[in-house]
Amino acid sequence: QKEVEQDPGPLSVPEGAIVSLNCTYSNSAFQYFMWYRQYSRKGPELLMYTYSSGNKEDGRFTAQVDKSSKYISLFIRDSQPSDSATYLCAMGWGAGNQFYFGTGTSLTVIP
């Protein structure tokens, strides 16, 4: 079983739609969670960082962590064509430890 599971998509939505991206994980020790956006042939760009459970909002982006269900989500409101990219979730648990990444979800926002 992989540490982090993420539906690869592809996901295609019309401009203005609300997008929901999700990851599940198996290790209950994970404490901090990140979402990255990666455009083709570019490096991952950090969108959101959360520690432990709860919600965090930044502009059109909302990150949710449900540790009881081992489930995290990223919501994108009023999606734009420029949001078209691959979205990666990542998580870790403690000092000196690596981040574990999902395989990424490919999103296309159609004008």
Place this chain on the structure above:
Amino acid sequence: NAGVMQNPRHLVRRRGQEARLRCSPMKGHSHVYWYRQLPEEGLKFMVYLQKENIIDESGMPKERFSAEFPKEGPSILRIQQVVRGDSAAYFCASSLEENTEAFFGQGTRLTVV
């Protein structure tokens, strides 16, 4: 404040040659991570370093691969005697402290011919 800088952006090596990939972390960051990404695959952890120390190298192949982060200068990922299977994008990330946000560079795309 410049972000994480990686060079070269593209590197072509013949089988059997050495590849040296460089990563300069963000200013003030002393934690560096190296990841490898293959097409259609996620980022795979290779090694985590702090200044002059390797903290976790559990993702590094046992042979041909090595990494360092000296007191002065960039972190270096070195691949000796490259093979075609080493062709991938190699990304470096840095963070200010443990368990804080990690910021990635634009990567080095290694092609072994």
